[in-house]
Amino acid sequence: MGKGEDIRVLLGNVAIARGIIEAGCHVMTSYPGTPSSEILPAAVAFKKELGLDTYIEWSVNEKVAFDNAMAASWAGKRSAVAMKQVGLNVAADSLMSSAYTGVIGGMVIVSCDDPGPHSSQTEQDSRFFAMFAKVPVYDPSSPQEAKEMVKEAFELSETYQIPVLLRPTIRISHGKQSVKLTPPEVIARPADFKKDPGRWAATPRYRFILHKKLNETLSQIQERFEEESVWNYEVGSKREGPLGIITCSVSFAVLLDLLEDLDIKEAVNILKIGTPYPLPQRRITDFISRHKKVLILEETDSVIESQIIDKSKVWGRLTGHVSIQGELTPEVIHEILSDVLRKLKISDLEMVKDEYLEKLVKELELPVRRPTLCAGCPERPAFFAIKRALPKAIYPSDIGCYTLGLNLQAVDTVIDMGAGITLASGFYQAYHQDKNDIPIVATMGDSTFYHSGTSSLLNAVYNNARFILVLLDNEITAMTGMQPTPGIGVTAEGTEGQKIPLEALIRGCGVKWIKTIDPYDIEGMIQLLKEARQYTKSEEGGIAVIVARHPCIIHYQEALGECRIEVHITDECNGCRYCVDYFECPALRMNEEEDRAEIDRMLCVDCGVCVKVCPRGAIVPVEL
Amino acid sequence: MNIQIILAGVGGQGILFAARIFSQLGLKIGLGIMGSETHGMSQRGGSVVAHLKLGAYQSPMIRAGTADILYSFDEKETYKNLKFLRRGGLCFVNLVSADRFDGKILHHLENKDITFRAYDAAGVALKMGVIRSANIALIGYSAGTGLLPFHYKDLKNVLESVSRTNDLESNLKAFETGFREGKKTL
Numbered sequence: 001m002g003k004g005e006d007i008r009v010l011l012g013n014v015a016i017a018r019g020i021i022e023a024g025c026h027v028m029t030s031y032p033g034t035p036s037s038e039i040l041p042a043a044v045a046f047k048k049e050l051g052l053d054t055y056i057e058w059s060v061n062e063k064v065a066f067d068n069a070m071a072a073s074w075a076g077k078r079s080a081v082a083m084k085q086v087g088l089n090v091a092a093d094s095l096m097s098s099a100y101t102g103v104i105g106g107m108v109i110v111s112c113d114d115p116g117p118h119s120s121q122t123e124q125d126s127r128f129f130a131m132f133a134k135v136p137v138y139d140p141s142s143p144q145e146a147k148e149m150v151k152e153a154f155e156l157s158e159t160y161q162i163p164v165l166l167r168p169t170i171r172i173s174h175g176k177q178s179v180k181l182t183p184p185e186v187i188a189r190p191a192d193f194k195k196d197p198g199r200w201a202a203t204p205r206y207r208f209i210l211h212k213k214l215n216e217t218l219s220q221i222q223e224r225f226e227e228e229s230v231w232n233y234e235v236g237s238k239r240e241g242p243l244g245i246i247t248c249s250v251s252f253a254v255l256l257d258l259l260e261d262l263d264i265k266e267a268v269n270i271l272k273i274g275t276p277y278p279l280p281q282r283r284i285t286d287f288i289s290r291h292k293k294v295l296i297l298e299e300t301d302s303v304i305e306s307q308i309i310d311k312s313k314v315w316g317r318l319t320g321h322v323s324i325q326g327e328l329t330p331e332v333i334h335e336i337l338s339d340v341l342r343k344l345k346i347s348d349l350e351m352v353k354d355e356y357l358e359k360l361v362k363e364l365e366l367p368v369r370r371p372t373l374c375a376g377c378p379e380r381p382a383f384f385a386i387k388r389a390l391p392k393a394i395y396p397s398d399i400g401c402y403t404l405g406l407n408l409q410a411v412d413t414v415i416d417m418g419a420g421i422t423l424a425s426g427f428y429q430a431y432h433q434d435k436n437d438i439p440i441v442a443t444m445g446d447s448t449f450y451h452s453g454t455s456s457l458l459n460a461v462y463n464n465a466r467f468i469l470v471l472l473d474n475e476i477t478a479m480t481g482m483q484p485t486p487g488i489g490v491t492a493e494g495t496e497g498q499k500i501p502l503e504a505l506i507r508g509c510g511v512k513w514i515k516t517i518d519p520y521d522i523e524g525m526i527q528l529l530k531e532a533r534q535y536t537k538s539e540e541g542g543i544a545v546i547v548a549r550h551p552c553i554i555h556y557q558e559a560l561g562e563c564r565i566e567v568h569i570t571d572e573c574n575g576c577r578y579c580v581d582y583f584e585c586p587a588l589r590m591n592e593e594e595d596r597a598e599i600d601r602m603l604c605v606d607c608g609v610c611v612k613v614c615p616r617g618a619i620v621p622v623e624l
Numbered sequence: 625m626n627i628q629i630i631l632a633g634v635g636g637q638g639i640l641f642a643a644r645i646f647s648q649l650g651l652k653i654g655l656g657i658m659g660s661e662t663h664g665m666s667q668r669g670g671s672v673v674a675h676l677k678l679g680a681y682q683s684p685m686i687r688a689g690t691a692d693i694l695y696s697f698d699e700k701e702t703y704k705n706l707k708f709l710r711r712g713g714l715c716f717v718n719l720v721s722a723d724r725f726d727g728k729i730l731h732h733l734e735n736k737d738i739t740f741r742a743y744d745a746a747g748v749a750l751k752m753g754v755i756r757s758a759n760i761a762l763i764g765y766s767a768g769t770g771l772l773p774f775h776y777k778d779l780k781n782v783l784e785s786v787s788r789t790n791d792l793e794s795n796l797k798a799f800e801t802g803f804r805e806g807k808k809t810l
């Protein structure tokens with residue numbers, strides 16, 4: 001380590017945050033979502049460590065985050081906005097338009113992709129989105145490179161007055177690397193918005209002119225990307241050869257380790273591309289011309305491959321040489337490479353797959369360990385009550401921890417943020433048209449409701465829909481790692497913001513029937529759901545909203561406080577499995593040998609809720 | 625030195641913390657660090673696995689058949705991750721005894737010269753009253769066996785530096801307890 005060098009092991013997302021801070025960014029916004037959630041809190045931490053005055057906010061959704069960052073940029077400041085790839089769908093309207101208007105201060109959009117997918121509803125490729133919107137993309141292959149790319153992205157954005165996208169995949173975002181830090185740039189940029197209606201408020205006629213200008217800008221950027229750079233370069237000792245590989249992001253890193261490991265570095269030449277759009281076409285054409293065949297390894301879609309003009313020598317996703325879905329893990333790349341090397345008669349790699357071991361493990365028939373709501377989670381009794389009170393209802397739900405209500409068979413749909421309510425009103429209208437009044441119970445978490453619940457709800461009220469909405473308010477954005485919500489009024493930096501209670505918002509949407517309950521009270525909750533159902537059916541009725549409020553058991557460890565109820569299972573237990581199958585608490589499990597339920601003391605948090613679950617009353621509080 | 629380590633288990637077992645111990649250790653002894661972690665939905669009781677590569681590596685993922693060490697904090701997760709171990713690798717499992725493990729698979733591991741060690745880290749941690757430090761007890765145990773390419777002192781120093789003040793005492797106790805048990809196997 002050199003003198004005074006600051007090297008730290010950083011998560012990719014933390015390295016990205018560091019890049020944002022080192023670039024002297026003035027304003028950063030985000031909405032959490034795996035795999036992007038750690039970026040903003042890391043920026044807050046660096047800001048505090050370095051004593052900077054960066055403005056950082058958790059916005060209520062990605063579009064809101066995008067626009068807030070963009071305004072800062074239009075006022076001349078450097079700004080960044082971070083989200084997961086499906087968050088970019090929410091911000092799409094702003095993104096598309098911002099490419100035309102451009103920006104003043106550097107603006108970097110971080111959109112984290114999830115090949116696999118590990119924690120998302122799609123495998124969409126943000127690079128395609130950037131191409132669609134016509135904004136340049138940087139595609140990092142390591143956390144360190146991600147940090148450096150962020151800094152150049154700001155410079156590029158400012159030079160060409162265009163927003164720039166950084167596209168880390170999950171393995172970069174949640175990769176870890178020893179990263180070299182440098183001190184932040186200090187850039188004085190007092191806010192100075194210069195009015196220019198032909199640009200900032202462009203009507204369609206001016207939009208055509210902006211589009212033309214955008215295309216010219218992209219050509220200039222493409223020229224710049226053609227130059228030799230630290231992002232786009234060749235690896236390999238020879239200029240020519242039977243096989244060349246064009247690759248990017250983490251696939252490049254995986255390939256390097258694989259070639260080293262198999263000791264076949266000499267067999268292929270590599271062209272690494274860090275700027276997949278606009279694509280350095282001359283560089284690509286030249287590389288292809290020097291090889292007999294060229295393989296393209298990229299995640300998640302065929303962004304580079306699709307842009308290649310002459311594909312006659314190219315093998316990739318479009319030719320079936322690479323799978324068109326899923327992650328390019330080291331094993332997958334190993335297999336693709338072996339196939340290609342064999343086809344080209346370059347070498348015959350020995351596959352080390354231990355098939356016998358795989359067979360033995362398969363014979364064990366291990367259960368797939370599905371994610372589950374935590375022991376003591378207040379959402380479990382809420383779902384349990386819903387299922388008990390209205391077993392035949394349709395259950396539209398949404399994105400968050402409560403998606404796991406699936407395990408309690410109390411979630412029927414999960415499609416996108418806000419759709420718990422819109423699908424409920426849509427189902428209502430579809431059945432109502434046939435004069436069929438079916439029970440519908442929608443569920444949504446607090447953070448999701450603030451994200452995109454209000455427009456869905458007021459639309460439902462406005463159009464006379466009738467259903468029950470249960471808002472699961474655990475007073476935090478739990479699934480993505482405990483980010484604060486407007487409901488508790490704490491900002492990204494931990495300071496006090498304005499509290500906006502859910503009930504006030506719901507009332508504001510025009511809902512007249514609103515009740516709040518602690519879902520730990522299962523019987524009360526069942527009763528309330530039945531009342532709510534009556535209301536939806538009554539002449540003067542409408543939408544009924546139940547706020548099921550109990551703090552997240554993980555985040556607010558003290559939430560149980562004095563109310564801990566240690567329970568045990570008596571000999572009344574006849575092994576009916578009801579608690580294990582229908583309450584599905586990880587702390588309740590079957591002792592198959594004794595054919596009875598038992599409590600896993602390691603996981604149990606003494607919430608005592610399961611006492612009300614056992615049909616035989618065999619789960620009882622321990623007498624003190 | 626190039627070492628690849630897999631840490632496997634289920635959400636809530638402190639796998640990411642255990643990974644942090646080894647990455648800081650790598651940094652301390654001057655090795656490059658690369659790795660990858662599970663975040664998000666799986667942390668809610670699902671399978672969690674961390675890959676850690678110390679030395680001259682580019683990619684954050686370990687390829688099947690190449691890992692040097694597997695730490696598993698859960699028996700069932702062990703089976704799923706054994707494929708990562710190379711011939712001659714090391715496997716440390718949080719398990720009451722090796723008898724509980726599938727016999728056929730144990731035999732197969734033996735044929736691949738893989739050293740398999742079961743240690744009741746959870747039992748030890750439970751006895752100490754700090755169930756969360758089972759991960760540390762298993763690492764302490766592995767250090768005690770003398771099979772690791774790391775020095776006991778380096779590991780302990782790193783553990784001290786990464787532990788939160790409130791957990792330091794129990795972490796050190798779990799580490800030392802595991803270490804003594806590991807030594808008995810020498």
